[in-house]
Amino acid sequence: MRRHAKQDREDKYASRRDYQQVHESFGSRLSKDRPIDSIKFVAELKLPVEPCRGGIGGFIFTPTSTAAVLRTRLAGVLHEREFQSGPAWSRFGLGFSVSESTTVVAELIFQSPQDYVDLWGLAIGLSHFPQHGSDEVPALAELNVAHLAPETFYLDHEADNITMLDDVVTRQTQGSPIELKKCSYCGRLLPIGPGQPGRLSFHKHNAKPSGHQNECRACKKWRINNSFNPLRTADQHNESGLITRERRLLLREPEILQSIKDRQGRGLKSITWDRFQRRCFYCEKPLTLKQVQLDHTRPLAYLWPIDEHATCLCAEHNNHKKDKFPADFYTPAQLERLSQITGLPLADLQTRDVCEPQLQRIRADIAGFAREADARAFNAIARKVREIRPNVDLWDELRAADIDIYAQVRDAADRRPTDDIPELVDPEIDEQLAALEY
Ligand SMILES: [Zn+2]
Ligand SMILES: [Zn+2]
Known part of the structure; x- marks a missing residue:
């Protein structure tokens, strides 16, 4: 009994230091009867008390390299971003401002149709930024910097609030393997591989067991380098x-x-x-x-x-x-x-x-x-x-x-x-x- 309590504590202690532990997982594979040229999905956004930032983003793997576009229309305005996808996990994201509760319909459009599309952590949501030195809401342009999206939107990539529109995707099965690691600051589980270190949500760090730093690149940016972080000194x-x-x-x-x-x-x-x-x-x-x-x-x-x-x-x-x-x-x-x-x-x-x-x-x-x-x-x-x-x-x-x-x-x-x-x-x-x- 006592031994058991101690075990629990040790587990808890370990779980707070597991920022270097690599978790193996899989993407979710979307396929249909013919090659996929676009995927449409939808989520409801319920607005908290005041206007805020939100975003769409995730991680993608496609069997061949292709240019792609992430597109959405919000309050009558079309937002879109181009990105590259291919047979190694990569990231995509698009930030926006919201001022009312809304239904967000978004679409991924592929220049070359793909036999299947693997997605991990596809998310649409409001941004919940970790605490920092000021109440200032980050500028949208700053959030949308390509090398920080989608981590910088602080979406919950494990939330399950997205609906695939049925006419687009007919099958959903286990996709390509993906390696995840927890951020020591925001606590999110985010991708590190497989593949070239430093390519996904964490900067590489040779001396760490996972080959990556403790904090995701967005937390690193907000906490260490950014103007709204007074801790640098x-x-x-x-x-x-x-x-x-x-x-x-x-x-x-x-x-x-x-x-x-x-x-x-x-x-x-x-x-x-x-x-x-x-x-x-x-x-x-x-x-x-x-x-x-x-x-x-x-x-x-x-x-x-x-x-x-x-x-x-x-x-x-x-x-x-x-x-x-x-x-x-x-x-x-x-x-x-x-x-x-x-x-x-x-x-x-x-x-x-x-x-x-x-x-x-x-x-x-x-x-x-x-x-x-x-x-x-x-x-x-x-x-x-x-x-x-x-x-x-x-x-x-x-x-x-x-x-x-x-x-x-x-x-x-x-x-x-x-x-x-x-x-x-x-x-x-x-x-x-x-x-x-x-
Ligand atoms: Zn983080
Ligand atoms: Zn004294």
């Missing part, structure tokens, strides 16, 4: 946040925090708060539980995961302490007191060392670890380890263990943030870690 901050988060996950902190909660009936933050008389250990200022910042005591950067020896600090002193060893931050008298409160031997608090069991775990499967880690986090860990143990070079060990993974991770780690759009911070993981602490 915060790259540095995001980057160090990312490395901290990666370290916490790689050192299995969610599992540690959960097991403390299971054993003690409450979270580590609340336990530590009481243990430190509800005060910042450094300045002795009284703290509410909400104000408590859990400090790792021995630094996370040197592979010490959070545990029951954590220190209760205020935000200011947690920020000052950061990656410092206790011996470099506290007075000898404070170290003694910290030893009494946390139960860690004074000698341990006076030593500057990496966490041996964690280091051994990493070295035992260095290629597997490097594959799981973000390249920049791997690099940061290797640097910290070498600082304490000049003879241990995780990069050398990785190269000896697996030259291909070494090359991929090295390449990704060497890229400057400006060359490679930084990975998105993942607020879900922060929330999850915080929830486990209490």
Whole structure:
């Protein structure tokens, strides 16, 4: 019973990190008694409170290459877009503005008739943009940029609201295989292949297991590059946040925090708060539980995961302490007191060392670890380890263990943030870690 609950949690945890998992699926094959020169389909759009953006789009595979047109008439105005289709999955989309509830009839017209047409994620809908820094509705021209459509309309490609008009399509069967991956930001399942990496909804990323980045190209654009994203200036901050988060996950902190909660009936933050008389250990200022910042005591950067020896600090002193060893931050008298409160031997608090069991775990499967880690986090860990143990070079060990993974991770780690759009911070993981602490 208990085992089962734990399993569920682990599944849930895994599902939040499955942005690199490749899902195999199939297109839907449309065919009829003669070659298809056009496909007509329809959906109802119910307008929310105010005028907004919408779109039509999807992914297509045809047995031969052809020029094609996506066409619709909205409020008496004809909209159309040309695109190419062929025997590799490709994308098409058309954005529009809507100001009333309406029936949208759209048509795909093929210059060369096709024996069949495979579609995946054909969608007509209103755009639900992910949250961003402003309320501004993106300009239609901006949404309709060919290399971002249809992802940028934020349609639900798994919605089932489209009706094929019967006189056009007589049969619907399983079509060509397609590979999908979840976007870490909008959460949609979108295509990555098969075929040339970076061609469909995600930019390629050599160091990732799927060969693709975590976020779809539209989220990347809106979140990172676009004018309505103020976060660009915060790259540095995001980057160090990312490395901290990666370290916490790689050192299995969610599992540690959960097991403390299971054993003690409450979270580590609340336990530590009481243990430190509800005060910042450094300045002795009284703290509410909400104000408590859990400090790792021995630094996370040197592979010490959070545990029951954590220190209760205020935000200011947690920020000052950061990656410092206790011996470099506290007075000898404070170290003694910290030893009494946390139960860690004074000698341990006076030593500057990496966490041996964690280091051994990493070295035992260095290629597997490097594959799981973000390249920049791997690099940061290797640097910290070498600082304490000049003879241990995780990069050398990785190269000896697996030259291909070494090359991929090295390449990704060497890229400057400006060359490679930084990975998105993942607020879900922060929330999850915080929830486990209490
Ligand atoms: Zn996305
Ligand atoms: Zn303080």
